[in-house]
Amino acid sequence: MKPLRRVVFSLGGNQGEVLETLQQAVDAIASTPDVIVTDVSSVYRTAPVGKTDQPDFLNIVVLAETMMSSSILLERVQAIEYYLGRVREERWGPRTIDIDLIQLGDRRRTDEHLTLPHPRAHERAFVLVPWLEADPGAELSGVGPVADLLADVDPSGVERVEGATIHLP
Numbered sequence: 001m002k003p004l005r006r007v008v009f010s011l012g013g014n015q016g017e018v019l020e021t022l023q024q025a026v027d028a029i030a031s032t033p034d035v036i037v038t039d040v041s042s043v044y045r046t047a048p049v050g051k052t053d054q055p056d057f058l059n060i061v062v063l064a065e066t067m068m069s070s071s072i073l074l075e076r077v078q079a080i081e082y083y084l085g086r087v088r089e090e091r092w093g094p095r096t097i098d099i100d101l102i103q104l105g106d107r108r109r110t111d112e113h114l115t116l117p118h119p120r121a122h123e124r125a126f127v128l129v130p131w132l133e134a135d136p137g138a139e140l141s142g143v144g145p146v147a148d149l150l151a152d153v154d155p156s157g158v159e160r161v162e163g164a165t166i167h168l169p
Contacts, residue, residue, distance in 0.1 A: 002067040005105030012059040030169040039063040041130035043164040061130040125155040
């Protein structure tokens with residue numbers, strides 16, 4: 001039997017009823033066989049990255065445990081994105097939901113479908129801020145403690161949305 005590995009997801013969106021979509025995504029992840037959601041961060045509003053002429057995003061980090069392989073886990077989250085109306089028209093464009101697999105235990109993978117750990121997570125305050133909140137001792141595998149990584153980025157564009165809550169299922 002494979003051991004349970006800690007998985008970190010970063011979720012965000014800026015189209016439609018974003019809070020409702022984030023909750024539906026968390027519920028769908030939690031209902032995925034062999035995935036146990038253990039924590040969800042607060043909701044954060046962030047400015048878009050890459051393509052800046054679009055609405056701000058709402059972002060969260062979801063922590064879970066799984067024995068699932070990275071390939072199957074990627075298939076499952078892409079199916080959840082599709083179900084929730086994700087359309088991949090342009091890189092960094094507006095979207096109903098984006099679910100990024102940030103890391104899966106200490107698994108390393110680089111191919112055309114997935115890179116683990118996520119190659120830009122250490123540069124993204126919208127990942128690091130909610131991740132550190134959900135897990136103050138978090139480490140990005142092979143890179144370092146999330147608290148140290150956050151000291152090297154500008155978190156000023158990431159602000160907690162008071163009153164917005166995503167519940168554990």
